[in-house]
Amino acid sequence: MSWLEWLVALLAVAGSLFVLLGSFALVKLPDFYTRLHGPTKATTLGLGALVLASMVYFNFVKAELSLQQLLIALFLFITAPITAHMLIKAALHLKLKTSASTSGKQNADL
Amino acid sequence: MNSLKKWWPTPVRSLFLFLVWLLLNNSVEFFHLFFGLVLAWLIPQLIHKFRLIQPGMKNPGAALRYGFMVLWDIVVANMQVVKLVLGPNKRLRPAFIKIPLDLTDNLSITILASTVSLTPGTVSAEVLALNVGVDEPRYLLVHVLDLADEAELIQQVKQRYEAPLKEIF
Secondary structure (H helix, E strand, O other): OOHHHHHHHHHHHHHHHHHHHHHHHHHHOOOHHHHOHHHHHHHHHHHHHHHHHHHHHHHHHOOOOOOOHHHHHHHHHHHHHHHHHHHHHHHHHOOOOOOOOOEOHHHHOO | OHHHHHHOOOHHHHHHHHHHHHHHHOOOOHHHHHHHHHHHHHHHHHHHHHOOOOOOOOOHHHHHHHHHHHHHHHHHHHHHHHHHHHOOHHHOOOEEEEEEOOOOOHHHHHHHHHHHHHOOOEEEEEEEEOOOOOOOOEEEEEEEOOOOOHHHHHHHHHHHHHHHHHHHO
């Protein structure tokens, strides 16, 4: 294996690991608000690494120009915060329960 | 000049649409170039009347620096969140905090809120007026996964993200 293939493998494994941890956080964290942090964030970095792996693979290992992965990254970075925003807004509107250790509840009218 | 404005009301957007079309198809064949050009002309024609005029960028260099800084912060802060997620839930100190905003225009507040959401450990929830009955000043309601020091976090967001945004717009 050339060092480029090692790089692709490393990026792909690291990316999958972050996506996995993001999903794990979704199951493990105590309330809706903290759970939001897992999938919206770890996924950003995880998907970023996967997109990078794909770009390195097609552009350098296969040596054919392929830039459409940039679009995935672009759309992801635009849409991820909006999804998180809509979800937390809905949660606040429904006044979902917070875990007991949450401070500053008065700030959110909870 | 006038006919140029009429045919291409938003040239930068047209160029962007053209490039996105080529990227989507991953090809520069004649057919894609032609159809991309048609879309780059047609879409702005259809929608430019609905568009809200946003303030232009004053300082594109600062915008680029800001982008790279945010990317770097995403990587660093992700490591911290992974550590928190793998640790016991009892050690988390979740909190809602208010970050008072100096920014006033909607576009820069949107970018700030998105940045806060993308950098792990914080999700922005709402933008609200600080005092009842007056529109300005506003604050950003943020949910934090693990809050160590409220004043420090507010200071950090204001210095690291809000200050450069004020420079850009």
